[in-house]
Each structure stands twice: as structure tokens, then as C-alpha cells.
Amino acid sequence: DVKVTQSSRYLVKRTGEKVFLECVQDMDHENMFWYRQDPGLGLRLIYFSYDVKMKEKGDIPEGYSVSREKKERFSLILESASTNQTSMYLCASSFTAGAPQYFGPGTRLTVT
Amino acid sequence: QQQVKQSPQSLIVQKGGIPIINCAYENTAFDYFPWYQQFPGKGPALLIAIRPDVSEKKEGRFTISFNKSAKQFSLHIMDSQPGDSATYFCAAPPNAGNNRKLIWGLGTSLAVNP
Numbered sequence: 001d002v003k004v005t006q007s008s009r010y011l012v013k014r015t016g017e018k019v020f021l022e023c024v025q026d027m028d029h030e031n032m033f034w035y036r037q038d039p040g041l042g043l044r045l046i047y048f049s050y051d052v053k054m055k056e057k058g059d060i061p062e063g064y065s066v067s068r069e070k071k072e073r074f075s076l077i078l079e080s081a082s083t084n085q086t087s088m089y090l091c092a093s094s095f096t097a098g099a100p101q102y103f104g105p106g107t108r109l110t111v112t
Numbered sequence: 113q114q115q116v117k118q119s120p121q122s123l124i125v126q127k128g129g130i131p132i133i134n135c136a137y138e139n140t141a142f143d144y145f146p147w148y149q150q151f152p153g154k155g156p157a158l159l160i161a162i163r164p165d166v167s168e169k170k171e172g173r174f175t176i177s178f179n180k181s182a183k184q185f186s187l188h189i190m191d192s193q194p195g196d197s198a199t200y201f202c203a204a205p206p207n208a209g210n211n212r213k214l215i216w217g218l219g220t221s222l223a224v225n226p
Contacts, residue, residue, distance in 0.1 A: 004155075031212055042218040043156070043201065050212055058213065090155050097212040098144050098205065103155030 003027070004104035006091050012110045019078040021107050023091030032074035033092040033101065034058075034066060043090065049074055050097075081111045116204050118217025125192055126225050133187045133220045135202035145185050146214070147176060148201045156201060160187070192224045 007022035025032065033048040035058075045058030047066040055066050063085060067075045074093075078085055088108050092101040117136045125131045135145075146161035162169045162176040162185065169176045173190040189196055199221050203214040 033213070040218065043216045045213055048213055092155070094212075100146060100158040100161065101214065103157065105153075106155050 004091055004093055004102050006089075006104040006107050008107050009105060010108050010110075012112065013078075013081050014112055015082060017078075017081050017111075019081050019109065019111075021076040021078075021089055021091075021109070023074045023076070023093075023104055024072055025074075025093040025102070026072065027093070027095070027102075028071065029093035029095050029102075030071075031094045031097065031099075031101075032068065033094075034064075034074065034076045035090045035092065036060070036087040037090055037106070038087050046076065081109075083111050085109065086111045116202060116215050116217045118202050118220060120220060121218070122221040122223075124223045124225065127193060129192050129224070131189050131192055131196075131222055131224070133200055133202070133222070134184060135186070135204075135217050136182075136184045137204050138183070143205065145176065145178065145202065145204050147174075147187050148203065150199045150201065150219075152198075159200070189222075192222075194224045194226050197222055197224050 004025045013019050031050050034046040035043045037043050044060050046064050047058050049055045049068040052071050065077045088106050090106045091104040094101045119134050123131050147159045148156035149159040150156040160171045160174050162178055167178050175188040178185045199219045201219045202217040
């Protein structure tokens with residue numbers, strides 16, 4: 001089975017802190033994604049990566065950056081956390097374009 | 113911006129009922145329509161998917177029907193059970209040549225009462 005793991009299930013950070021969220025997949029997938037999920041807003045794509053060191057902006061990239069130095073690992077970085085970034089963050093991966101996306105369990109981030 | 117419009121936002125049925133969730137899309141070039149199921153505290157998981165060259169696909173109690181002329185696809189859950197209570201999302205790629213990412217519906221919260 002495909003496994004996508006995220007570094008933390010719950011995280012509490014202070015405004016202005018730099019926050020790293022890590023995601024690892026174990027199935028040699030090409031594509032990796034970061035979403036945030038908020039009530040009533042569904043899943044919104046922040047960034048995705050289709051190869052090592054390659055990235056594309058999603059629908060809401062402002063305030064975020066990403067890093068993919070190894071194929072299996074995709075990191076989401078909040079350079080200076082703000083309260084409006086309090087959310088559930090979901091990582092996903094897919095084998096190739098058009099293939100199903102497999103999700104991790106999510107990280108619930110609270111910024112105070 | 114292309115959209116996928118999902119309805120209803122929430123749904124309550126009795127055990128054994130057949131909830132139906134609808135999604136309407138705007139772009140005729142969509143070539144892959146997945147449905148995802150999400151339980152509380154978990155990430156979404158692929159439930160079933162359909163390509164537009166077929167009008168219906170069944171997997172167990174779950175059926176997707178696709179109406180290309182109406183630009184709609186629907187999820188039917190036969191003989192629904194309390195364990196089906198979850199949030200369901202439809203999705204589609206933005207166009208036939210760009211299916212690395214998906215456009216998501218806003219989700220339908222389904223409650224199946226015992």
C-alpha cells in the first residue's frame with residue numbers, strides 16, 4: 001500500500017515563527033502536493049511538485065514556499081506564520097499525471 | 113477559472129437509503145473524474161473514479177454515473193450504512209492536457225442514521 005506520512009499531526013506555533021511541515025511518500029511517486037483544508041472551502045492547492053527540485057504554484061501560494069530535494073520528500077515552509085494560516089494541511093502524492101492522489105493524515109496547525 | 117460545483121453541501125439519510133451527490137463541471141475537456149471519501153481526522157482517500165468514455169461505473173455499493181451532455185457526474189451509494197458517514201469530494205483535472213493537479217468540489221458531508 002502507498003504510504004504518505006506527515007511529520008506532525010498537531011502543531012502549535014506563534015505568530016512570526018518559521019514553520020516546516022514535512023511529507024514523505026514511499027512509493028516513488030513523481031508528483032507531490034500540499035493542500036490546506038478549511039471548513040466550507042474544501043481543498044485548496046498551495047504548491048505541487050512534479051519532479052525533484054521542480055515546483056509549481058497552486059491556487060493559494062502566498063505566504064508559503066516549498067522544497068523538494070529528494071523524490072520522496074516534500075516540505076512546506078511558512079516563512080513567517082500568521083494566524084490566518086491556522087488550518088489543516090494535507091500532503092498528497094501521485095505516481096504520474098492523471099493518477100489517483102494518495103493523502104497523508106494531515107497536520108492541524110494552530111498559529112497563536 | 114474552471115470550477116467543479118458539488119451539491120448538496122450536506123445530506124442526511126436513513127440506513128439503507130441511497131444518497132446521491134452531484135458534481136457539475138465547466139470544461140468539456142475533463143478526462144478523469146475521481147471521488148474521494150474523508151473520515152474525520154483522516155486525509156481523503158480515493159473511493160472510485162470514472163473516465164468520460166463510459167457512462168457508469170460500479171464498485172461494490174458505490175456507483176458513478178456520468179452525463180457528458182449535461183456536464184455532470186454523480187455518486188450514488190446503494191444500501192447506505194452508518195459507516196459511510198463521511199465527507200465526499202468530487203474532483204477533475206482542469207483540462208485534458210493538464211491532469212497533474214485537480215480542481216476540487218467543496219465537499220458533501222453525509223450522515224447515515226442507524
